Amino acid sequence: MPVTLRLKRPPIVPLEAEFLSPDVLATLSHAEISAMIVHHGKRRLPLSEFFDVEGERSEDLVLHGELHKLRWVGRGMRRGSITVHGTIGMHLGAYMRGGRIDVHGNAGDWIGAEMKDGTIRIRGNAGGQIGAAYRGAMSGMRNGLIMIDGSAGLEVGMRMRRGTIVVGGPTRDFTGLQMKGGTILLRSGAEIRTGAWMQRGTIISLKPLQMMPTFTYSTTTTPGFLPLLSRHLAPHGITLPTGPYQLYRGDRAVPGKGEILVLA
Amino acid sequence: MGGKVTCTLGEVKQRADFIIYWGGNPAECHPRHFTKYTIMQKSKFLPRGRKDRTMVLVDIRETKSAKAADIFLQVRPGKDFELITILRALIKDQPVRDEDIAETGLDRAAVEDLVRRMKGAKFGCMFFGMGLSMTRGKHMNSAALLTLAAEMNAFTKFVAMPMRGHGNVTGADVIMRWQTGYPFGISFNRGYPRYNPGEFSTVDVLVRGDCDAAFIIGADPGATMPQPAIDHLARIPTIVLDPHITHTSRLARVHITTAPQGISAPGTAYRMDELPMPLSPALKSPYPTDEEVVRRINEAIAKKPFWLPDGGPSPHQWTSQVNL
Numbered sequence: 001m002p003v004t005l006r007l008k009r010p011p012i013v014p015l016e017a018e019f020l021s022p023d024v025l026a027t028l029s030h031a032e033i034s035a036m037i038v039h040h041g042k043r044r045l046p047l048s049e050f051f052d053v054e055g056e057r058s059e060d061l062v063l064h065g066e067l068h069k070l071r072w073v074g075r076g077m078r079r080g081s082i083t084v085h086g087t088i089g090m091h092l093g094a095y096m097r098g099g100r101i102d103v104h105g106n107a108g109d110w111i112g113a114e115m116k117d118g119t120i121r122i123r124g125n126a127g128g129q130i131g132a133a134y135r136g137a138m139s140g141m142r143n144g145l146i147m148i149d150g151s152a153g154l155e156v157g158m159r160m161r162r163g164t165i166v167v168g169g170p171t172r173d174f175t176g177l178q179m180k181g182g183t184i185l186l187r188s189g190a191e192i193r194t195g196a197w198m199q200r201g202t203i204i205s206l207k208p209l210q211m212m213p214t215f216t217y218s219t220t221t222t223p224g225f226l227p228l229l230s231r232h233l234a235p236h237g238i239t240l241p242t243g244p245y246q247l248y249r250g251d252r253a254v255p256g257k258g259e260i261l262v263l264a
Numbered sequence: 265m266g267g268k269v270t271c272t273l274g275e276v277k278q279r280a281d282f283i284i285y286w287g288g289n290p291a292e293c294h295p296r297h298f299t300k301y302t303i304m305q306k307s308k309f310l311p312r313g314r315k316d317r318t319m320v321l322v323d324i325r326e327t328k329s330a331k332a333a334d335i336f337l338q339v340r341p342g343k344d345f346e347l348i349t350i351l352r353a354l355i356k357d358q359p360v361r362d363e364d365i366a367e368t369g370l371d372r373a374a375v376e377d378l379v380r381r382m383k384g385a386k387f388g389c390m391f392f393g394m395g396l397s398m399t400r401g402k403h404m405n406s407a408a409l410l411t412l413a414a415e416m417n418a419f420t421k422f423v424a425m426p427m428r429g430h431g432n433v434t435g436a437d438v439i440m441r442w443q444t445g446y447p448f449g450i451s452f453n454r455g456y457p458r459y460n461p462g463e464f465s466t467v468d469v470l471v472r473g474d475c476d477a478a479f480i481i482g483a484d485p486g487a488t489m490p491q492p493a494i495d496h497l498a499r500i501p502t503i504v505l506d507p508h509i510t511h512t513s514r515l516a517r518v519h520i521t522t523a524p525q526g527i528s529a530p531g532t533a534y535r536m537d538e539l540p541m542p543l544s545p546a547l548k549s550p551y552p553t554d555e556e557v558v559r560r561i562n563e564a565i566a567k568k569p570f571w572l573p574d575g576g577p578s579p580h581q582w583t584s585q586v587n588l
Contacts, residue, residue: 012476013474013475013476014474016453016454039453039454041453041476042452042453042454042455069474090463109462109463110463128462129462134460135459135460135461136459173400173401174401174404177404192400193345193346193401193404196345196349196404197349212346212349213346213349213350213360213361213364213365213367213368214349214350214352214353214358214360214364216359216361251349252353252356252358252359252360253349253350253352253353253356253358254352255353255356255358
């Protein structure tokens with residue numbers, strides 16, 4: 001039986017609960033989970049002040065409610081699963097190393113920031129800085145898969161080094177900013193400055209993009225790795241046209257060797 | 265990114281033979297800047313003053329500062345980041361297409377002339393204003409210019425500096441950096457400083473409704489911030505310390521009139537180049553200083569520790585961390 005938390009008292013200010021991770025909850029009894037301390041602003045309060053808790057000692061965590069002020073859920077998780085029925089706040093799955101997170105609703109900023117492995121799926125919209133590096137950090141996500149069914153905000157995949165991000169809806173500015181590796185698939189395109197200051201990595205867009213002036217058209221091609229990426233994404237119900245794609249290279253300002261593929 | 269390569273205004277006055285103003289209008293907003301620190305000054309290294317210096321203005325419209333400039337480059341609105349990125353490519357001799365340069369509102373000849381002059385300068389300085397830092401792209405526009413300045417040091421000495429305004433804003437950054445290691449966007453809610461602009465910066469906290477009280481010293485967010493932030497300030501208990509009745513005072517629960525800094529209250533203000541300037545009061549004021557009000561609030565809180573729940577940081581910890 002999974003550990004189930006139902007919101008009973010909405011927090012007024014951000015509620016930080018980084019221990020809400022399957023690794024931690026797998027060894028805790030019902031009483032211990034209820035007594036875990038969350039930070040409501042600067043106040044330290046037991047989890048039971050905000051949630052009705054069901055279940056114990058499980059690697060599966062289920063959250064119910066409008067949790068847009070709940071932050072740091074699944075921080076550094078290595079195994080198990082988290083399912084959210086409702087909205088969820090910032091830093092979901094930040095630094096995660098394994099396991100699976102599924103959100104049936106919208107999510108905030110910094111989803112999967114600096115994650116090393118695992119899978120995150122957001123069925124609604126997400127905020128900015130998906131899979132990004134925190135301010136001052138050199139690299140964002142290093143592996144794993146993030147799927148956003150809806151739209152996403154600014155700086156998606158900022159400084160990411162490896163891994164895959166798929167966004168179903170449009171993304172805002174600076175998608176793939178300072179990207180160092182990995183793949184971003186944009187099914188509905190992006191606003192401006194996509195791939196700015198890219199060093200390496202691949203951005204695939206199924207819709208036309210406004211290119212940075214420092215990207216150069218290279219060729220129209222059908223890349224050989226696309227069938228491999230399609231196979232990787234097929235179990236999640238994501239299909240990818242085989243092409244052809246227009247290949248742009250840049251960013252020459254760095255100068256970088258990133259590539260942007262736009263479906264022709 | 266290359267960090268912030270900067271210097272004092274004294275060094276600019278003595279050495280800068282090539283000055284770029286980007287997205288700012290110093291002729292109207294910093295009227296003494298030209299005469300005291302930049303283009304008009306004669307110095308040991310630039311004895312002919314204005315004749316030894318070249319000034320470039322990059323802006324979206326021809327402001328009064330354009331009359332003082334040797335070269336005025338009118339960039340298309342919202343294309344600053346693209347133009348700076350093109351400059352970064354051109355200084356490294358990377359090819360950029362004519363039509364991509366034309367998208368910024370400039371032609372190749374003007375941009376290549378700028379690159380040539382930048383590389384040929386002995387000491388270059390870029391000042392940037394809110395026309396760059398507060399338009400679409402915001403922090404990335406500033407980061408782009410700072411990176412360009414850092415990269416120019418592969419060819420010649422180059423620095424960059426923001427054109428600050430609104431009193432002692434530089435002082436707030438400098439003090440927070442000195443106390444916490446971070447300049448702004450800091451949260452103390454866990455008892456130690458954490459930094460994340462966008463999450464902890466004031467405008468974002470207010471827009472999301474992430475605070476249940478506001479304490480505002482010497483600022484007027486009610487006049488400058490977006491409407492959702494102003495609406496939230498009106499909903500929560502807001503306390504304002506200011507010498508004047510401001511827009512924020514009108515929506516605040518409490519306004520405490522304080523003595524104006526530098527006129528009736530002593531202290532230290534930081535110039536835009538982060539140099540501390542001691543202020544001596546010229547007039548007496550019947551009102552207390554900001555420092556005195558904050559100290560008395562801290563003392564009042566310290567006398568009533570039962571206000572704080574178990575496990576929260578003590579008021580003494582706040583005092584030692586923030587040390588206002």
